Amino acid sequence: MNRMTNRDSSFQSLRVMLDARLPAPAVLVVSAACDRDGPPTLACGLARAFAEAGRRTVIISLYDLAGGESSSPAVPDELATWGGAVHYAPRGLREMSDVVSDLQSTHDVVLAVAPPVPKDPISLQISRLAHGVLLAVRLGRKITTDDETTVTQLQRVGATLLGVVAMHHEAADLKRRYNVAVGAPPLEAALN
Amino acid sequence: MNAKSVYEAVAHQRWAVGIVLGIGIAVAFMLAVRTAPAYTASSSVLMVPATSNDNSGNPVSTTRPLLSDDLPLLVQTTAVLQRVSQDLGGSLQPDALYHRIRTQVYQNSNVMTIRFFGITPKQAVSGANAVADEVVGQYRTIATSRYDTLAADIKRQLERRQGDLRQLDADLQRATVTYPYAQDAYGSAEGVSVSTRLGQLQGEHDELVAKLSGDTAQASVTSNRKSEALPLARAQAANGDPVYRNLRERYGRDAADLRRDQTEFSSNYPGLAELQDIVGRERAGLEADERNVAGRSFTATQPYADALAEENRALSLVANDRAKLARLDQTIALAKEQLSGSSSARTMISALRRERQSAEAAYQLLSTRLITTLADRAAAASTGSVMVFDHATYAAPSPYTRPVLVTTAVMIVAAWMAITLAIVLEGLARRFRTAVIIERVYGAPVLGVVR
Numbered sequence: 278m279n280r281m282t283n284r285d286s287s288f289q290s291l292r293v294m295l296d297a298r299l300p301a302p303a304v305l306v307v308s309a310a311c312d313r314d315g316p317p318t319l320a321c322g323l324a325r326a327f328a329e330a331g332r333r334t335v336i337i338s339l340y341d342l343a344g345g346e347s348s349s350p351a352v353p354d355e356l357a358t359w360g361g362a363v364h365y366a367p368r369g370l371r372e373m374s375d376v377v378s379d380l381q382s383t384h385d386v387v388l389a390v391a392p393p394v395p396k397d398p399i400s401l402q403i404s405r406l407a408h409g410v411l412l413a414v415r416l417g418r419k420i421t422t423d424d425e426t427t428v429t430q431l432q433r434v435g436a437t438l439l440g441v442v443a444m445h446h447e448a449a450d451l452k453r454r455y456n457v458a459v460g461a462p463p464l465e466a467a468l469n
Numbered sequence: 470m471n472a473k474s475v476y477e478a479v480a481h482q483r484w485a486v487g488i489v490l491g492i493g494i495a496v497a498f499m500l501a502v503r504t505a506p507a508y509t510a511s512s513s514v515l516m517v518p519a520t521s522n523d524n525s526g527n528p529v530s531t532t533r534p535l536l537s538d539d540l541p542l543l544v545q546t547t548a549v550l551q552r553v554s555q556d557l558g559g560s561l562q563p564d565a566l567y568h569r570i571r572t573q574v575y576q577n578s579n580v581m582t583i584r585f586f587g588i589t590p591k592q593a594v595s596g597a598n599a600v601a602d603e604v605v606g607q608y609r610t611i612a613t614s615r616y617d618t619l620a621a622d623i624k625r626q627l628e629r630r631q632g633d634l635r636q637l638d639a640d641l642q643r644a645t646v647t648y649p650y651a652q653d654a655y656g657s658a659e660g661v662s663v664s665t666r667l668g669q670l671q672g673e674h675d676e677l678v679a680k681l682s683g684d685t686a687q688a689s690v691t692s693n694r695k696s697e698a699l700p701l702a703r704a705q706a707a708n709g710d711p712v713y714r715n716l717r718e719r720y721g722r723d724a725a726d727l728r729r730d731q732t733e734f735s736s737n738y739p740g741l742a743e744l745q746d747i748v749g750r751e752r753a754g755l756e757a758d759e760r761n762v763a764g765r766s767f768t769a770t771q772p773y774a775d776a777l778a779e780e781n782r783a784l785s786l787v788a789n790d791r792a793k794l795a796r797l798d799q800t801i802a803l804a805k806e807q808l809s810g811s812s813s814a815r816t817m818i819s820a821l822r823r824e825r826q827s828a829e830a831a832y833q834l835l836s837t838r839l840i841t842t843l844a845d846r847a848a849a850a851s852t853g854s855v856m857v858f859d860h861a862t863y864a865a866p867s868p869y870t871r872p873v874l875v876t877t878a879v880m881i882v883a884a885w886m887a888i889t890l891a892i893v894l895e896g897l898a899r900r901f902r903t904a905v906i907i908e909r910v911y912g913a914p915v916l917g918v919v920r
């Protein structure tokens with residue numbers, strides 16, 4: 278039996294609170310106001326927590342859709358083997374909407390990892406389709422105008438801001454280490 | 470504020486911290502380059518305490534003996550530093566040397582250790598040895614300075630005495646030239662003194678007077694002889710004249726007739742007066758003729774000529790003697806005049822000679838004193854009570870030299886300033902430090918904290 282870490286328990290607690298607020302199936306957008314705030318880490322942790330709770334969970338990475346920046350963090354393919362959670366990266370906006378609709382029929386939880394809201398409008402678009410938005414904030418980071426902009430834009434598009442998750446520095450950078458370790462998985466491999 | 474918060478502040482302000490540390494490193498590097506002695510070499514100087522039972526005969530210094538505590542002060546003197554700078558080729562100025570030299574005198578010890586900090590091992594060794602040597606040299610300079618002063622003073626006196634002697638010699642030379650006879654009054658081997666010469670002249674004068682007397686007497690004799698020969702000469706001359714001879718014969722006969730008639734007859738005898746008149750005229754004529762004959766030809770007679778020649782020779786000798794005597798009188802008079810005039814010159818020359826002898830004696834005395842002083846100085850220099858005990862032969866890396874300390878201090882200060890700056894900047898920065906701040910900014914609840 279695997280020993281549960283503090284981080285796992287944090288995700289489990291977070292999962293419990295989200296279960297109480299989200300319908301089933303649910304589409305949850307995990308984003309942030311600035312880079313390196315840790316949305317992939319938060320999404321991965323949640324996906325693992327949902328999967329361990331018996332939810333059929335899928336992660337949609339919108340980073341590639343945002344322009345395929347080489348520096349953008351990607352979701353590790355390890356999630357594909359965790360409790361039925363899968364990783365999927367749509368190729369375009371239309372495909373994204375279709376994919377989200379399709380996945381809602383086959384999964385209990387659809388986690389969409391989106392780039393920082395002020396930097397990419399796709400985050401706002403997916404936020405309109407989702408049942409809620411969860412923002413990751415790295416503790417100790419300077420407060421910038423992007424934080425206020427993010428809240429304002431989400432309110433303007435009618436997105437539901439469920440809450441904010443404070444990410445410690447080590448947790449926020451976890452995904453970067455994953456990315457370095459395993460690299461971005463190909464789409465076909467995630468679908469399979 | 471705990472260590473973690475400090476770490477986070479430094480991590481957040483790493484650029485500011487890096488800049489401050491970079492400046493600190495640059496400053497430390499510059500200081501290290503400016504004063505970068507990295508090697509240390511040590512030499513030792515031993516001070517031998519002065520002993521009171523010094524029987525070497527060397528002069529004992531009247532100055533206060535150098536103490537061990539004075540040696541470090543001696544090292545820091547400008548004279549020593551300048552000499553060390555010269556020994557090192559002028560690569561280090563005296564003010565820079567001041568900071569590179571460390572001295573230490575151990576308690577109850579007469580050994581002073583000199584440490585020299587150099588950039589290279591060779592410089593450190595050379596510097597340590599130069600300092601030790603110059604300290605000893607400076608001490609000996611101090612120990613011998615009074616002898617140097619005395620020797621310099623004696624040399625000045627000697628030069629002055631030499632000038633005086635040259636002046637006296639010149640004065641004597643001039644006096645000798647001016648009064649050539651006076652110099653012999655002091656037993657000079659050259660020439661004849663005036664007094665001696667005057668004596669000789671007097672002797673010559675006496676001899677000449679005697680000779681003149683003799684010649685005069687001889688001339689008188691020859692003159693008498695000539696006078697004696699004169700009648701004979703006249704007679705010969707008259708006899709040689711037939712007129713005179715006839716006149717004399719007739720005068721003889723008439724005079725004989727007259728004397729017979731006078732004896733036989735009275736004065737009234739006729740013809741006696743006439744005969745007397747005839748005899749008188751004949752005598753007058755005979756005398757006149759005799760004068761004529763004598764004045765005319767009696768000198769041609771052999772006896773008279775011989776007498777006359779002899780008289781002439783005697784007279785010439787007398788005249789010669791008189792001339793010599795006159796010249797000798799003049800010479801004697803001149804010598805007497807010189808003798809009377811040279812007395813003052815002799816006095817002056819005597820004074821000059823006495824003065825010269827005195828000056829020469831003083832010069833000799835000063836020369837002796839100079840030799841003694843130089844000998845004393847050499848003795849004082851060779852028996853200096855400070856000597857190099859141990860020369861430096863190697864240099865060791867110096868871990869705690871001034872540049873290292875300065876660099877370390879600068880880096881510590883820079884680190885302190887960097888941390889302080891980081892803390893200050895972190896305190897001024899607006900950050901998501903707590904969940905409350907996050908909720909205030911986002912207007913949404915914080916659902917969880919992921920560590």
